[in-house]
Amino acid sequence: MYLHGTSRINDKGHLEIGGCDVTDLAKEFGTPLYIVDEALVRQRAQEYVAAFRETGLRFQVAYASKAFCVMAMCRLAEEEGMSLDVVSDGELYTALQAGFPAERIHFHGNNKTPEEIEMALKANIGCFVVDNFVELQLLNAIAADHGKQVNILLRVTPGVEAHTHDYISTGQQDSKFGFDIGNGTAFEAVKTALGLPQLKLLGVHSHIGSQIFEVEGFRMAVEKVAAFSIEVRAKLEATFPVINLGGGFGIRYVEGDKPLPLGTYVKAITDAIIGEFTAADYPLPEIWVEPGRSIVGDAGTTLYTVGTSKDIPGVRKYVAVDGGMTDNPRPALYESKYEAVLANRAKETAEEVVSIAGKCCESGDMLIWDLNLPKVQSGDLLAVFCTGAYNYAMASNYNRIRRPAVVFVRDGQADLVVARESYDNIVGNDLIPARLRKQGVAN
Template identity: 45%
Template sequence: MTTVLTSLRQETVISNAPDQELKSLQKLSPNQQLLPLTAVVNANDHLEIGGCDVVDLVSQYGSPLYILDEMSLRTACQQYRDALVKHYQGQSQVLYASKAWSCLAVCAIAGSEGLGIDVVSAGEILTATRAGVSPSLIYFHGNNKSLDELTYALESGCTIVVDNWHELKNLDRLAREQADLPSFVAPRIMLRLTPGIECHTHEYIRTGHIDSKFGFDPNEVESVFAFLADSLLNCIGIHAHIGSQIFELQPHQDIGGVMVQWFKLAGDKYGLNFSELNIGGGLGIRYVESDDPPSIEEWVKAVSAGVTEAFVSAGLALPKLLCEPGRSLVGATCITAYTIGGSKTVPDIRTYVTIDGGMSDNPRPITYQSQYRAVVANTMSAPLSQTVTIAGKHCESGDILIKDIQLPQTNAGDILVVFGTGAYNYSMASNYNRLPKPAAVVVADGEASLIIKRETREDLLRQDCLPEKLRK
């Protein structure tokens, strides 16, 4: 019989839980959990996700292995969607920020829950459309879109979130070149504006302050509006994003007050009738026990209240409110399973435990100094008897996944599971040291389905070219 996993302390004795308790766990905000919602310990003392034994999954699919819990992802999508309906009186639309993890299966799940997709490249547009998402629900971001990407987005029917003058002028030129065609439709765009709101997050993922590579600065707004008033572009609204992995509600609640002034200016002075306001995403998730992010509903409620108050006070109709969660949708819904190899003890300093992956499948620790939590999936009730550092297998001293974590005594062949790996793990994965990228499965109701095949060694050579003069 399985038991609900309510603690990550592996020595904890976990009591049996009735089905009703399992259902109540599904009402939790996924971004506040260290574990996917379906995580349990089974009778073999193994970790289960989505009714699937993690040890068995590794035996079948190999490791490293990304394991996505479908129920957790769907729950997060539903909570965003339903909270907007509950707390915002105007129209609304949730967009999945697919840069967190763009693949057919994740986009298809999000799309099936009524979400649109936020994309930042032609490749992500292709992935979203192939997953069945309507182009009318795809919003194309990026600070240096090429002419080829802009053309592809226009032909696909996406909304383009314009980031800068170079892009704005290119789009206007493309529109004027097509204006005489019977099939011409004015390009549907939004403007990305920098709101100047600071928040507490990592320096590299703060995007709402003035000194940012993203968006038009406030002192450019009137010039942009004047240009739009004389263009062939259909500007439907404005967009702002203040950062990522944010635990504060106030900065997001303040966005409405900043953006409404530009809505009013656009209409009153330039005759631009904006109808949509996109406030980005940025809600954080719980990577370690000390993290305490707001729930999805709390975040939506705060944003909705801020936008409503601002627009009502300004005497403007409520805009269609868009938000773009990425990490808080998919981050906590996935785990990564590794096979433990050897260990090395440096006397009076530390013990290293090695795994068969590392910075190529999770570059966030070496890039952002990100912290993670892990368990040994095949000995879930074993006492935490040692403090170790989890070392990746790459030829890089900085390839350390977790420093100084308490684990049970480990042996070669044990399965280490790292939580919270759904966002910016596969999407930022590389072939460093010519390691093939891992496989990924989605689990639900005791069944696992392959969603990304494991690369082979031959795949690593697929794009290589060897000039004839170098052949022997």
């Protein structure tokens, strides 16, 4: 059994996280329940900041809020000295409501609406990461209407394909994101941006994918971006004060996953930057990165209550829990793998192989295939590890299932940071036209 962060098995044989017995958390907050190990989140953030400080380079570590965006997480990121990436008006609103400094917010996205751009401009955010020519012109026009000049990075695709799932690879030429370096589009984008008076071009942004376990892809991306920067300086007499290398740093989900220490990724990136830019006598840029999963992924655990089971002799035993693809769609989307334990019987020896099914009306609603567990009983608590990234963030109300609560745990204290949805939340935006209303029923 591999335990992350502050997780341990206590004397009662129960899983404990942040000094809190998860069986007590289930009683207090119900299940399904997202549990976040606050100390581990802070540790990951501090590892990034410390690794960059050792380099002596100017830097920003921006938490990629798409991984897990709630107001408490935005506050934590600010306390740890991080900047913040957002990709929608909802994420931006969450950050602003949490009091996150607008000047440390970077706005991503391949299809920002005029309304989102207006909102970000009014908030005076620090930087837009521009994804296409339409956005360049739109942002310039709206900024002119507001009498503002805005900082931008241009998102470029360096032609580097990371070793990851096709759906989360983004640095290759055939991608919906960014300006392609290889076919000259990125160069034309730089020329265009330099000619738009309301835009201040800080540099370029590159992101090659997610859940990456090696550094070679990042080195290759730096080589491509550096060569591009040098070309721009030679032909357009412009230099980039900022280079953003994105995120994608992997975590351990299951046995066999071998992520590198966070400092190893940072050293590979910064060494490559120093080498490539120094060799070209190019001023060393400020380095930005955007970790998300590697900050919160292994700090999250989802707690479920076991319900029914179905044993098909010679085939498979299904064990159903009170959640599923509504709180974790990643197995259905990416065939993602997870590890889990019976949180209330964590010291007991495994006796059977079961597959964990969700409660949604979908055959594909499976969380884990072929999991070794003690003899499972109805009412047991199942803890699924490494659910801190892209679980709450992707949660839905399919089958009108209410989204779970989220608690931060630390030093024996559990704080509710997202309340469980109520039935009123589920129908809160529903409207019944007058012609469908029933006599005597309040609508």
